[in-house]
Amino acid sequence: MFAAVDLGSNSFRLHVAEPDGEALRVARSARDPVRLGSGLDSRGYLTDAAIDTGIESLRRFAGILGAYQLQAVRAVATNTLRVAKNAAAFLTQAERALGYPIDVISGEEEGRLIYLGVASHVARADERRLVLDIGGGSTELILGRGAETERVESFAIGTARQSLMFFPGGRIEEASFDAAILSARSQFEEAAALFAPEHWSQAYGSSGTVRAIAEVISRNGIGNGQLDLASLLALKQYLLQHGRLDAVALSGIKPERLPMMLGGLAILLGLMQELDMQTLQPVEAGLRFGVLRDLQLRATRRDRREQSVQAFLRRFGADPARAQRTADAAATLYRLLKPAADTYQKPLYWSALLHEVGLAVSQSSYHKHAAYLVENADLPGFTGREQRTMGQLVLAHKGNLRKLGAALAEADFAKAVLALRLAVMLTHARIPDEPDILRPRMQSRVELEIPRDWLAAHPTVSCWMRKEQEWWDEVDVDFTARVR
Helix, strand or coil: CEEEEECCCCCCEHHHHECCCCEEHHHHHHHECCCCHHHECCCEEEEEHHHHHHHHHHHHHHHHHHHCCCCCCEEEECCCHHHCHHHHHHHHHHHHCCCCCCCEEHHHHHHHHHHHHHHHHHCCCCCEEEEEECCCCEEEEEECCCCCCEEEEECCCCCHHHHHHHHHHECHHHHHHHHHHHHHHHHHHHHHHHHHHHHHHHEEEHHHHHHHHHHHHHHCCCCCCCHHHHHHHHHHHHHHCCEHHHCCCCCCHHHHHHHHHHHHHHHHHHHHHCCCCCCCEEECHHHHHHHHHHHHHHHCCCCCHHHHHHHHHHHHHCHHHHHHHHHHHHHHHHHCCCCCEEEEEEEHHHHHHCHHHHHHHHCCHHHHHHHHHHHHCCCCCCCCCHHHHHHHHHHCCCCCCHHHHHHHHHHHHHHHHHHHHHHHHHHHHHCCCCHHHHEEEECCCEEEEECCCHHCCCCCHHHHHHHHHHHHCCCCCCCCEEEE
């Protein structure tokens, strides 16, 4: 079984699902209307009240997760925690409450996962589609064909801010409504040509906001009852006639969700008008389904991260044969070092593949350029935490070790660093694929055993080893290479 936790700007949500062939069947869902996006103060900090509400929700989710035997869990956070100035402090408490790491994902990764969720739900292999998701803090537009994403854009406009800015106190006035729509249009106008109807045959709305609006239109017989531009305009007129949210009584939506629906309606109208979109199909899938599907694909060896690494290699023109030799050698050496867990196994392998991408920037200090690229690039499938780890490993493959600071105190990470440095040495010295000949060991010190005849056949290794000993000595780790 797999679980996905979504720390959205409007709600925190949870899905627990089990595989049913290629599909996923949801066994348990939970939702808390935390309204985190509305909990940002004028300085961009989450208020104490918003933090307390979020932590309490995650404690409840932890109790739900604890009732299942789970193969993998992934918790993701979106726009509000991308922009909150005290996000790091909140995440420390939040991870402790939930019992799992929380990944603050980029807008692009959010869009990829949303599309993956929709594509797994709408099984039409060749359909060219547009998926839009209006969240509390951001809106994502994604173009794709079948299961493949082609273009993702994330826009910093969401229901929370739109509602608070244009409908304060729940007042619904025509001038403010029109201003809210125009504000939304201004956000999307530059990208309108990229997502115009000629690029897709069907448009889907994946967010809870879109589904709520569709439900209200259908159950209250507004317009023609369909989710199209005419019915959205009819809903706008219905709301204007009432003048205030507390005077609105609509079937299919709880009163506490009306403010977010109002902001979402303004965004959706602006978006459909700017893109010249007439109809939209709501779909009961999105970010959480995408997270679950991604976990399922990783478990069945169809890991999106592998594709991202290979695409990154090609993009920056790194030598694929050298990259592969280094990665294979690093994996072998790391296994010989007997780490306590497999936490760094994949990050090490990917870091070894990417260790020379910085050569596309400069020959000088290429490892620093590579580390920056790996840590900051848009790598679909990777979390920010994973990219930071890989950036550290790439930075560590060459030069002094002081730059790693306290990170070397973690034994398995230090072993990953050693494995990568030795693998790079073998690659640069053009030594055939025989990393196990070094017999590495690492506890409180580093020990290597090198055959005398092998060392004689590769005389430059002595220079490498002397320099390596100096680097490790600088961080108070004894490094000994014995000739046998």
